[in-house]
Each structure stands twice: as C-alpha cells, then as structure tokens.
Amino acid sequence: MHQVRTYNAISTKGLERLSPDCFEVGSDLSQPDAILLRSHKLSTSDIPESVSAIARAGAGVNNIPLDHCTGKGIVVFNTPGANANAVKELVAAGMLLASRDIVGGMNFISSLDPQLGAEEMAPLLEASKKQFAGAELQGKTLGVLGLGAIGSLIARLGLDLGMEVVGYDPAISIEAAWRLPSSVKKMDNMQALFSRSDYVSLHIPxxxxxRGLINADTxxxxxxxxxxLNFAREQIVDTASVVDALNKGQLRKYVTDFPAPALVGRRDTLLMPHIGASTQEAEENCAVMAADQIKAFLDHGNIKNSVNFPAIELEPNSNTRLAITNENAPGALSHILNVLSDAKVNVVDLLNKSRGDIAYNLIDVNASPTSDLLGQLRALPGVINVRLLSGACA
Structure with missing residues (x-):
C-alpha cells in the first residue's frame, strides 16, 4: 500500500486515479511515499525521509525546494500542458481587452444612474461610445516568445484571429516544433521579434x-x-522598467496575471489575480496527470515530466525491479551490477538514464534481493537511494 500526502484541494478526478486498494491518500500522513500538491509552499521540513516523489498539479515548481529534493534523490514532477488551454483562453481575453476599451466601456455603464430612463440612456451611450473605440486584432502582428505547450497554442490562436504571427524560442524541442503551424515566422532573436510585434506574449520559464529578461534594454x-502580455511568470518582467516604458509610450498596454503595487490603478494596465489556470477543466487535467505520474513511479519506477530526473520508461520483464538513483559518475553502474552478480542475482533487463549530476537505473532481476543485498547496494559510493518494486498493486 502506497501512501500519498496531499496539500491544497486536489481535484477528485485526479485522486480517483489512485485506487484505495493500492493507495492511502490524505493530508495528515506522517510517512508518505509521495506528496501531491498545487501551490502550497513546501519547505524541507515538510518532506519526510520516506518521500521518493513530489508531484505538482501545475507547471511551475518554484514552491518546491528542488535542489534539496535532487540531493535526496526525490523525483519532482510537474504537469506541462495540462492547463495550456485555460491559459490560452485567458491570453485571448487579454488581447481583446487590450485592443478595445471594453473594461472602460463596462465601467462607464456601471457608473450610470440606474434610475435613468431608456429615452435618456440611448443618446448618452451614442455620444459617449467614441471614447471607448479601439482597433481590431486582425492584420496586427503577434510575437510569441517561447513556443512550448502554451506558446504554440497562442501562435495558432493568433493565426485563427487573422494576425501575422512571429515566434522565437532558442530551446524549442522537436515535439514543440511539430506542433507549430508552418505559417508562424521564426525570428532569429528576441530583438527582431520585439521590433515587429504589435502584441508580445511571453511563454518562457x-x-x-x-529572470528580469523584459527590462529597460529589451x-x-x-x-x-x-x-x-505576461501570463508566464512574474519574475520574467522588471516592473519598474515596464512602468517607465508605459510612461514614455513605448508600451501602450501591459496585460498580466501578476499584479504589482506599482501597476495598480493605471489605465494602461490590465491586471488579473493569477487566474491563468483557474478553470475546473485545468485543475482536473493537472490533477489527473500528476496522479498518473505518481502511480507510474511508485508502481514501476517510470518517470515522465520530471524537472530534475531523466525521462525513463521500462516495460516490466520480471516481478521484481530495483530503482536506483546514484551520482552520475563513471563506473557507478558497474559497481551496482557487480554487487548483483556476486549475489547470484541475474539481471533480466536494464535501463540507465542520466540528467546533469543524477543517474537513474531501472533493473529487472530474477529474484527478490535480500535485505543484506539491498544494504550493500545502498552502501555503494555515490548511491543516493535504492527502491525495491514488485509491480503494480492488484
């Protein structure tokens, strides 16, 4: 029986993926195998020695002490793309609100005397509507900085709205490149993208x-x-520089999901209270993805969407599997295999992957190792942790 400690309110659709026959899930478990959370700020003291995985139902992991987890061999998962459509739709709203003074018009209506007669309201509206005039998005240029799961959706959105779309991402993956419509023009650098865009939408980690990439210079x-438009992360933008650019007219509007005191009350800003992923669907998608990742890891040691460990998946070829994390150093795997060989334990299948200073091994063996053998493996130089897996819970 695996134990999963939760923080925040996790969607029941996600929790349902963790069968009560195999998983005990709760907020008060003292020795959990894994932690599942959303925005809770996790401290090192919140992480017992029993924890081998932490999954965040969301994209960012700045609320998790990542270096500490990596040093302890704790796999940290996120859920990239699960809230992408929710963010895309809010960016669409942001562009529309910035192109036409919809907010100003609605505020004007709200300010009218509700006792005003219909015969008086009609001419008043006709005379006042010119002050809320704006421009259309069609024919304008949208620059998308960052072309991952969300950025590629924003690029397609711009095309659907009749905009010319330019994009830049120095670290675009092959998968993301395949998602990107061919009509998106690739820029050679950020400066080229900024100089030709009427709207710039940020989608970078x-x-x-x-950090502070959008500053006085850029x-x-x-x-x-x-x-x-900034619906990515607050730290990407230097607020003081944005205020200065707004004051000088270099920027016409700043639309963000990350308000700052210096921006509040300005007519040239549209501020939202960090609601990019605040939809029922996004919360469900994130919770389901996070729960599935925890289940695959605890059952089989497989890793997908980790921010600190390599992606790895090995179909089970025996009833017993070792999942071993070690420092990524020459000879480490050989030492592990030698210990198994000396104990007459035969390796049925093996997969080794590394990421930075961490190496991770899935080793299927023909017999369950004794506690003494597990102790020998854990005592090897550079070995961070050893988990004995016996497959999925029935």
Missing amino acids: VLDST LGHFKPGACL
Whole structure:
C-alpha cells in the first residue's frame, strides 16, 4: 500500500486515479511515499525521509525546494500542458481587452444612474461610445516568445484571429516544433521579434537566464505603442522598467496575471489575480496527470515530466525491479551490477538514464534481493537511494 500526502484541494478526478486498494491518500500522513500538491509552499521540513516523489498539479515548481529534493534523490514532477488551454483562453481575453476599451466601456455603464430612463440612456451611450473605440486584432502582428505547450497554442490562436504571427524560442524541442503551424515566422532573436510585434506574449520559464529578461534594454527594442502580455511568470518582467516604458509610450498596454503595487490603478494596465489556470477543466487535467505520474513511479519506477530526473520508461520483464538513483559518475553502474552478480542475482533487463549530476537505473532481476543485498547496494559510493518494486498493486 502506497501512501500519498496531499496539500491544497486536489481535484477528485485526479485522486480517483489512485485506487484505495493500492493507495492511502490524505493530508495528515506522517510517512508518505509521495506528496501531491498545487501551490502550497513546501519547505524541507515538510518532506519526510520516506518521500521518493513530489508531484505538482501545475507547471511551475518554484514552491518546491528542488535542489534539496535532487540531493535526496526525490523525483519532482510537474504537469506541462495540462492547463495550456485555460491559459490560452485567458491570453485571448487579454488581447481583446487590450485592443478595445471594453473594461472602460463596462465601467462607464456601471457608473450610470440606474434610475435613468431608456429615452435618456440611448443618446448618452451614442455620444459617449467614441471614447471607448479601439482597433481590431486582425492584420496586427503577434510575437510569441517561447513556443512550448502554451506558446504554440497562442501562435495558432493568433493565426485563427487573422494576425501575422512571429515566434522565437532558442530551446524549442522537436515535439514543440511539430506542433507549430508552418505559417508562424521564426525570428532569429528576441530583438527582431520585439521590433515587429504589435502584441508580445511571453511563454518562457523562470531560469537564471530569463529572470528580469523584459527590462529597460529589451523594452527599448519594442515597437512603439506595442502591448505586452505576461501570463508566464512574474519574475520574467522588471516592473519598474515596464512602468517607465508605459510612461514614455513605448508600451501602450501591459496585460498580466501578476499584479504589482506599482501597476495598480493605471489605465494602461490590465491586471488579473493569477487566474491563468483557474478553470475546473485545468485543475482536473493537472490533477489527473500528476496522479498518473505518481502511480507510474511508485508502481514501476517510470518517470515522465520530471524537472530534475531523466525521462525513463521500462516495460516490466520480471516481478521484481530495483530503482536506483546514484551520482552520475563513471563506473557507478558497474559497481551496482557487480554487487548483483556476486549475489547470484541475474539481471533480466536494464535501463540507465542520466540528467546533469543524477543517474537513474531501472533493473529487472530474477529474484527478490535480500535485505543484506539491498544494504550493500545502498552502501555503494555515490548511491543516493535504492527502491525495491514488485509491480503494480492488484
């Protein structure tokens, strides 16, 4: 029986993937095998020694102490793409709200005296509507920075709205490239994208190289009067630089899901309270993906969508499997196999993958190792953890 500790309210559609015959799920388990959460800020003290996996029902993992987990051999999962459509639809709303003063018009209506007669309201509306005029998206240029699961959807959205779409992503994967419509024009660099875009939508992760990426220097390359949309991460944008660009007219509008005090109350900003993934469907999709990843890992040691471990999947070829994490150093796997060989344990199948300083091994064997043999494996230099798996719970 596996134990999974939860933080936050996890969608029941996700929790249903963890059969009660095989999984005990709860918020008060003291020695869980895995943790499933959404936005809870996890501290190192929240992670017992029993934990081997943490799954976040969402894309970002800045609420998880990643370096600590990697050092302990704890696999950290996220759910890329599960909330992509929810974010896409909010970006669509953001572009429409930025192109026409819909918010101003609605606020104007709300300010009217409800006792006003219909014969008085009609001419008032006709006389006032010109102040809320805007422009159409069709024919404008949309620049998409980051062409992953969400960015590729935004690019297709722009094309569907009749926009010219340009994109830039220096680290685009083969899978993402296949998703991208051929009519999206690939830019050679960010500056080229900024200089020709009427709307720039950000869809990149927070890395050392992207923190504060939108700053005074990069904003200087923007087309005058452009609109910037940030539904990716707050840390990508330097707020003071955006305020300065708005004051100078370099930016016409800033639309973001990450409000800051310096932006509140400005007519040239549209601020949303971090609701990009706040749909029932997105929460369900994220929870289902996260639960499935935990189940595959606890049952078979397979890893998909980890942010700190390599992707690996091995079909079971015996009833007994070892999942071993070790430092990615020469000879480490040989030492493990030598210990098994000396104990007369035959390897039926094996898969070894590495990522950075971490190596991960799935080893199917013909007999269940003794506790002494497991102790020998754990004592090997560079071995971080050893898990004995006996397949999926019946």
